[in-house]
Amino acid sequence: MSSIDIQNLNFNYQPNSTTLSDVNVQFEIGQFSLLVGPSGSGKSTLLKILTGLLPEFGGEIVNGVFSIPNQLKVGLVFQNPNHQFTLDTPRHELEFVLENLRIDPKLMPAKINAALAFCEIESLIDRQLNTLSGGEKQKVALAIVIAMNRDIILLDEPFASIDPQSRAELIAKLVTLRDQQQKTIIIADHDLLGYKQVVDHVYTIHNQTIQTLSREDGLQLLTDFEKQVPAITSTLPIANLEVAFNFDELQIQIQQHALLSQSSLQIPSGKVTLITGENGIGKSTLFLSMAKLMKFSGEIQMNQTNIQKIKAKKYAREVALIFQDSENQFLTVTMREEIELSKQHRKSDYFNDAMITSCLTQLNLNELLDQVVYTLSEGQKKKLQILLMIIVEPEVLLLDEPLKGLDIDSIHQIVTILNAYRAEHQQTIVMISHQFSGLNQFVDYHLNFANQKLTYVETVS
The missing domain is CATH 3.40.50.300 (P-loop containing nucleotide triphosphate hydrolases)
Structure with a gap:
């Protein structure tokens, strides 16, 4: 042959x-x-x-x-x-x-x-x-x-x-x-x-x-x-949980095509909520709406405040959207320049220089600081992108396909870094993912997006 x-x-x-x-x-x-x-x-x-x-x-x-x-x-x-x-x-x-x-x-x-x-x-x-x-x-x-x-x-x-x-x-x-x-x-x-x-x-x-x-x-x-990819187990949110987001008569459409029609929904605060659904169902568009980057009708509340009434700069400091395409997140040329830019927006000393160096080492990025970000592999771009956004310590992380291009060890390292931060700080994570590798014991709740509705389910495999 x-x-x-x-x-x-x-x-x-x-x-x-x-x-x-x-x-x-x-x-x-x-x-x-x-x-x-x-x-x-x-x-x-x-x-x-x-x-x-x-x-x-x-x-x-x-x-x-x-x-x-x-x-x-x-x-x-x-x-x-x-x-x-x-x-x-x-x-x-x-x-x-x-x-x-x-x-x-x-x-x-x-x-x-x-x-x-x-x-x-x-x-x-x-x-x-x-x-x-x-x-x-x-x-x-x-x-x-x-x-x-x-x-x-x-x-x-x-x-x-x-x-x-x-x-x-x-x-x-x-x-x-x-x-x-x-x-x-x-x-x-x-x-x-x-x-x-x-x-x-x-x-x-x-x-x-x-x-x-x-x-x-x-x-x-x-x-x-x-x-290494056991079924993800999730429970239904219980009553009286602290709420990060509340949807009220939320309608989202694109080019006259209706994507979401949600009369009401609450997303718990301080937890990890996974959103799944078929390609093209509207998951990324939902995130753009939650980040105030796309128009919608109805109301989205964050911490009981209509997000349309929150000033854009303040809201961007509290809600960070990690785009599906890593390159859309980069603003400078080299990895070092990107990290220095994120450091300017740190809220505390948790991600001090020593912690950032430790994270870079965990993610096998420490020897690439002077490399042009656009020449990195897609997996390296994704790891850098996630690190840049968590350095600024947003109250809410919206992760759109954060596992794309990542090997299983890199996924475990990302989850470890996120969990270490969340152990000391209140942070809400909402993530879209078609891959479940490494997410067992990380996800608290699971929302399925189908038929223009988001519905909580108890398990996903």
């Missing part, structure tokens, strides 16, 4: 700063391969090398070679789908891609419809991309690569913002591409659920190099991960 063959590969982004070292690995053609490793270990870098994006647009292959057999064509689904888009709607994106491939215009509509149907997003064809949820954008990015009909499909954290049911369905469809069209599938992922029954090979990347696991060791790795 032929394979993508990588021999003695060494890659640097900067001189004397090795990202990949002495990589020797083969990815078999027509197989489903899974690449796992810590945030910032080089998974995205390897995929970009295989597509030719690197070193074309950065870095240097110091030595070594790689070969792709039979001139097979490669397509990549980026970890951040925003980096993949050029135009305004899925239709225009797909037309643009197919035009660049010199596809006969008469054949384009059928190819576009088939790609959208594959990802079950036909209804999104003319939606503005900047109005889509993170999960919907990831599905559009996948549809683009499907339309390109590449022989080798590389996917970089493709399901990080996708709800569990859609994730399972898309994995099954990728298996179909392997089995029925002999496509080669290579996925880099931190969330290892759902792969045990479908992958052919598992590779680990650590200390700048890659190891091919035996069949038995690969299955054991996936089994061990499943054991």
Whole structure:
């Protein structure tokens, strides 16, 4: 069986700063391969090398070679789908891609419809991309690569913002591409659920190099991960709890499309509340409304005060929204500059310089202080983003997909830092997440968002 063959590969982004070292690995053609490793270990870098994006647009292959057999064509689904888009709607994106491939215009509509149907997003064809949820954008990015009909499909954290049911369905469809069209599938992922029954090979990347696991060791790795993700247990809020937010006849819509119609709801103070729901249901839009960044009708109260009556500057100091896309949070150039900016807004000496250094060490960011934030891996960006916002000690944290791009150890470190702070300070956390890894014993309450309503449930698995 032929394979993508990588021999003695060494890659640097900067001189004397090795990202990949002495990589020797083969990815078999027509197989489903899974690449796992810590945030910032080089998974995205390897995929970009295989597509030719690197070193074309950065870095240097110091030595070594790689070969792709039979001139097979490669397509990549980026970890951040925003980096993949050029135009305004899925239709225009797909037309643009197919035009660049010199596809006969008469054949384009059928190819576009088939790609959208594959990802079950036909209804999104003319939606503005900047109005889509993170999960919907990831599905559009996948549809683009499907339309390109590449022989080798590389996917970089493709399901990080996708709800569990859609994730399972898309994995099954990728298996179909392997089995029925002999496509080669290579996925880099931190969330290892759902792969045990479908992958052919598992590779680990650590200390700048890659190891091919035996069949038995690969299955054991996936089994061990499943054991680390027990069901999250949550209770229903009891009466007379202190309330952080109260919704009264809250109506939220976007482009004339109703998302939420909530007659009343209370979110407890000083607790962690998880919000789940299908992609595009309106979760991120709800957070924008709670942060006073989007219009709504009805009333949202914080600590019994209508948030519309709270001055914007004061409210921004008390309620911090951590965006789903980390880059939207950054204001300067380097990690050091971002941290210095957050330090200017500290409310107490809890996050003193020693504590910040300790947190950076826990998160494996301490040696990256002078790196440009936009050159960090997506997982490193996410860890930095969360740290920057908790340094300013807001009363309320709104976390939109905070686990995206994070390995399980990084999730545990983030939860540890948050819990240590909350042990000494009253802080309310409301979080949106499709991933539950590492959240057991962290979440107090669970809200399910469906049919334009938020409803408390007792458990989520």
